[in-house]
Amino acid sequence: MKIHEILNQGTTYSFEFFPPKDDGMEEVLARTLRTLEPLSPSYVSVTYGAGGSTRERTHELVVTIDRDTTMTAMAHLTCAGHSRSELAEIVERYGEHGIENILALGGDPPQDLGLPPGELPHAIDLVRLVREVGDFSVGVAVHPEPHPKSPSVDADRARAAEKLAEADFAITQFFFDARHYFDLVDSLRRLGVDKPVVAGIMPATRLSSIERMSAMQGSEFPQWLREKLEAVGDDPKAVRAVGVDEATKLCRTLLDGGAPGLHFYTLNRSTATREIYQALGLTSAR
């Protein structure tokens, strides 16, 4: 089913995974998928490594989930490191395997791989290419805080509005303060775009990794959250409990404020997502 149609039916709850790099990680992901499938997510998505080594695994994982489970799968795809014709082939292949949903991204290839720059300069160009290739539901990424390479908030909002106007829906980068999400949505509405903006949720369950990821993608990691996590820093279970509790509060604020969906960055684990589900009183997303 197409994700914009699923969004039309009501609030969505979706999960993001990445392709495993080795057998151990593959087993972890298989367990996670078995554990999360009974929650009946509205859809799930699989990231794409612009760097190369896991590109084929994204395809395999998306097709396998879509074919062998009850879950609808969306493929992430990036402009970075690809020619236009390569991208068209990848999208065509998804179409041949019955995949109807693509998240069209700029991508961040690792610097050390020496990859050529992608032929398509921006995600909006990939949205257009996917539309040319076939009848897909196309999502894009948006950045509440905004994207770290943007010259200004206004410039990033204007680019996001142009891109979302041509796509079907957006998923945000993660953030810890709901105001960033509502500011972004207000800006997009003022710019005349009213497509669904699904909120990306990353529970802060490990202090070191969440700080690193926040710095990498330009999300503010708030001092109040750092202090709460540090106060229980020597007890991993207590840290996770604080992270889950704060993520649950954020989810409630977002849903109360009208967010059309929540997209959980699972990092291929199930516990935090299950705990947030339970705390929100959800047994199944559908």
Ligand SMILES: Cc1cc2nc3c(=O)[nH]c(=O)nc-3n(C[C@H](O)[C@H](O)[C@H](O)COP(=O)(O)OP(=O)(O)OC[C@H]3O[C@@H](n4cnc5c(N)ncnc54)[C@H](O)[C@@H]3O)c2cc1C
């Ligand atoms: C939900 C989500 C999923 C993601 N999944 C992946 C993944 O699977 N693989 C991966 O490698 N990365 C992924 N990313 C990260 C993403 O690729 C990076 O944040 C990347 O740096 C920007 O991607 P974008 O799609 O927003 O790019 P773009 O829309 O191309 O924007 C990138 C920058 O260019 C600017 N810009 C856009 N259009 C124009 C224009 N016409 N002229 C001038 N400037 C412009 C924007 O303001 C921004 O600063 C994901 C991010 C999110 C939020």
